[in-house]
Amino acid sequence: MKLRKSFLLTLCFLLITTIAWAATPTIAVEELQPGMRGYGKTVIKGADIETFDVEVLGVTGSETGGYSILIKASGPLLEKSGGIAQGMSGSPVYIDGRLAGAVAYGRAFSDPNYCFLTPIDDMLKLFDTPDPRPSVFLPKNTPLMAAGFTRAGLAYLNENLKEFNLTSYAVPTGSGDFADVKLEPGSSVGVELIRGDINLGAIGTVTWTDENGRLLAFGHPFLQRGTADYFMTNAWIFASIPNMQSAFKVGALGNSLGRISQDRSTGIAGEIGQNAKVIPVFVSVTDKDRGEHKTSTVQLVTNEDLAPALIDSVSYNTISKTADRQGGGTSRITFDITARGGKEGEIHLKRENMFYHPTDIAKNTDAELRYACSMLMQNKFDKVTLFDVNVDVETTSQPEVAEILSAVLPKEPVVQGGVLPIKITFKPYRHPQITRIVNFKVPDKQIPGPMNLIVRSGNSTGWLRIALQKQKQAGRTVTMGGEKKLEFKDFIKEFNTADSNNEIVVDIMPRPNKAAAKAAADALIAAQKKEKEENGEEDITKTLNNVLGLRSILSGSKYKQKFSMDFISTGEINLTANVKAR
Numbered sequence: 001m002k003l004r005k006s007f008l009l010t011l012c013f014l015l016i017t018t019i020a021w022a023a024t025p026t027i028a029v030e031e032l033q034p035g036m037r038g039y040g041k042t043v044i045k046g047a048d049i050e051t052f053d054v055e056v057l058g059v060t061g062s063e064t065g066g067y068s069i070l071i072k073a074s075g076p077l078l079e080k081s082g083g084i085a086q087g088m089s090g091s092p093v094y095i096d097g098r099l100a101g102a103v104a105y106g107r108a109f110s111d112p113n114y115c116f117l118t119p120i121d122d123m124l125k126l127f128d129t130p131d132p133r134p135s136v137f138l139p140k141n142t143p144l145m146a147a148g149f150t151r152a153g154l155a156y157l158n159e160n161l162k163e164f165n166l167t168s169y170a171v172p173t174g175s176g177d178f179a180d181v182k183l184e185p186g187s188s189v190g191v192e193l194i195r196g197d198i199n200l201g202a203i204g205t206v207t208w209t210d211e212n213g214r215l216l217a218f219g220h221p222f223l224q225r226g227t228a229d230y231f232m233t234n235a236w237i238f239a240s241i242p243n244m245q246s247a248f249k250v251g252a253l254g255n256s257l258g259r260i261s262q263d264r265s266t267g268i269a270g271e272i273g274q275n276a277k278v279i280p281v282f283v284s285v286t287d288k289d290r291g292e293h294k295t296s297t298v299q300l301v302t303n304e305d306l307a308p309a310l311i312d313s314v315s316y317n318t319i320s321k322t323a324d325r326q327g328g329g330t331s332r333i334t335f336d337i338t339a340r341g342g343k344e345g346e347i348h349l350k351r352e353n354m355f356y357h358p359t360d361i362a363k364n365t366d367a368e369l370r371y372a373c374s375m376l377m378q379n380k381f382d383k384v385t386l387f388d389v390n391v392d393v394e395t396t397s398q399p400e401v402a403e404i405l406s407a408v409l410p411k412e413p414v415v416q417g418g419v420l421p422i423k424i425t426f427k428p429y430r431h432p433q434i435t436r437i438v439n440f441k442v443p444d445k446q447i448p449g450p451m452n453l454i455v456r457s458g459n460s461t462g463w464l465r466i467a468l469q470k471q472k473q474a475g476r477t478v479t480m481g482g483e484k485k486l487e488f489k490d491f492i493k494e495f496n497t498a499d500s501n502n503e504i505v506v507d508i509m510p511r512p513n514k515a516a517a518k519a520a521a522d523a524l525i526a527a528q529k530k531e532k533e534e535n536g537e538e539d540i541t542k543t544l545n546n547v548l549g550l551r552s553i554l555s556g557s558k559y560k561q562k563f564s565m566d567f568i569s570t571g572e573i574n575l576t577a578n579v580k581a582r
Helices: 002-024 076-081 120-127 151-164 304-324 360-365 367-377 462-474 488-496 513-537 540-546 551-555
Strands: 039-044 051-063 067-072 092-095 099-107 112-118 144-147 168-169 189-194 197-210 213-216 227-241 249-262 267-272 279-287 290-302 329-341 347-357 385-398 399-410 419-428 432-441 450-457 503-508 561-564 568-570 572-580
Touching: 002 462, 039 099, 051 092, 051 432, 067 099, 067 249, 076 419, 092 197, 092 290, 092 513, 099 197, 099 227, 099 561, 112 120, 112 385, 120 213, 120 249, 144 151, 144 267, 151 168, 151 304, 151 360, 189 249, 197 227, 197 249, 197 267, 197 290, 197 561, 227 267, 227 347, 279 329, 290 304, 290 399, 304 360, 304 367, 304 385, 347 367, 347 568, 360 385, 360 462, 367 385, 367 488, 367 503, 432 503
Parallel strands: 144 168, 279 385, 399 568
Antiparallel strands: 039 051, 039 092, 051 067, 067 112, 092 099, 099 112, 144 197, 189 197, 189 227, 189 290, 197 213, 213 267, 227 249, 249 267, 279 290, 329 347, 329 385, 399 419, 419 432, 450 503, 450 572, 503 561
16 A cells, blocks of 8 residues: 555656646746846756856847847856856746746857847747747857867868858867766757767757757757758766857767757757768778878768768868878879669769879868769759768878870781770889880771870860860861750769779870861850959869860760879870771
8 A cells, every 4th residue: 555655656746747847937028027037057067057147138129020138147157157158058047937048149259248048939939830030149159069180180170161150179079978968958968960980069058858858959050051950969068168259168079869950040959869860981091101090980960061071071080190291192092972862763973083282182182072972962953862981092192193205006007996005104203214005995997097096194184275276276176966964863974984083094086077166166265264354363174164065075985995003194195096997
């Protein structure tokens, strides 16, 4: 009998507690008056929730444009934190025991004890149809905290984050056991973009929770991406650091506990226990000079705008960490990306290339990787989901580059369908000349007589400009064929088959077509002129890509053949072979 009574009492207590949690009392802005007092809840060290004093100074705004609640905070906690700090965003403020709103906005260089609250009624709308409300004030948000980045890697990350109006700073990796750190009003909450061997995210404060695991935080936007899919974590605060502009919390992101699904002007919303979609990324780097090998295994958020920049940053940081130096050199990168398009179905991008740069080889190495990710995630044809990104890089400080000096053909004619050996002489940087022989397969139906060939490096584009200029002078141009409307699969195929910098390309020069001469030449000149006007100089690669019809020339003829080398080559040679009938 006693056990039964004890059980019933315990059950009643749990029900009362659950009801109290589910029905957190709130106070509307219409009820607030200057001079009303209350308290706020936040964390400035570890995971312990503490309180600070609050006085209401007034309510600004309107029902149409949205309200903001001006408060003054005070008390010992604020003295220790240096005022309302970045990372306190979302801290719940209670007036007369009822939840009024979340710490959200302030003004730069003003008294750090004053700030604006986002009313809780506005935040609760995040679970319905959000009503974005801009603010002229500065959000009390925390800049992104980055763990596992080198100094160079962090600088490069911040370059990539500029376009999103974001910045980051280095913090130590996680401290202690996060298992018992729960998410509740006043506790620190993390919004994570990268997790694994490298971490990147922001810390704010939980404003409100309910019995279903729903959560509101920040009181202002994180990235204001609307419908979102970020990792939600608990967090640990090392300290609140006073600063001339605004104090800020330094902390570590903890365990993933759920998913942030809304990122709007009034705050972020999510649910504990849900899982965000991830992009698995694995980067392996070997520094040939030192015999050093390091890897990075991470998961990224699936945001279409952010993901390419984050993948680029992870790869760069791993290269920086492995080589442990900044400077020029040569790299070889191989990456494999698997994805699925809603219309296109299975997508597979695989690329191998070599790069040389005199001052920053790590940055140059990732150019095609970032382009590939952007092409997939930001294309205008199809919504693409990345399933897996694998990157393998080798670096050296040595300039593994060579110039094509000459290309020699056999004296005797080559038969239709036969093999034409081409002896190519290269001059490597600071090394003696070397020769390589490539065997070009002559088409079975090649017309007997002279066969004009181009022998060029995979990264050469200068030959195109020269060829087109010569053809303009002669009043003719190459055959371009009919331009078709490009589809997404064409871009994928073009990327997978693009020439590499360490390849020697041998191709039959297209036959002239007098009808298209003037149009192509004029288009090239116009594109060059526009490039100079916009940028002050001509970027030949961009110029060529902007000219109609040149895409088909760059891809070469159907007889184009490629030969891989263990170095990057530059230059091109024109040859004429004599073909005889079989």
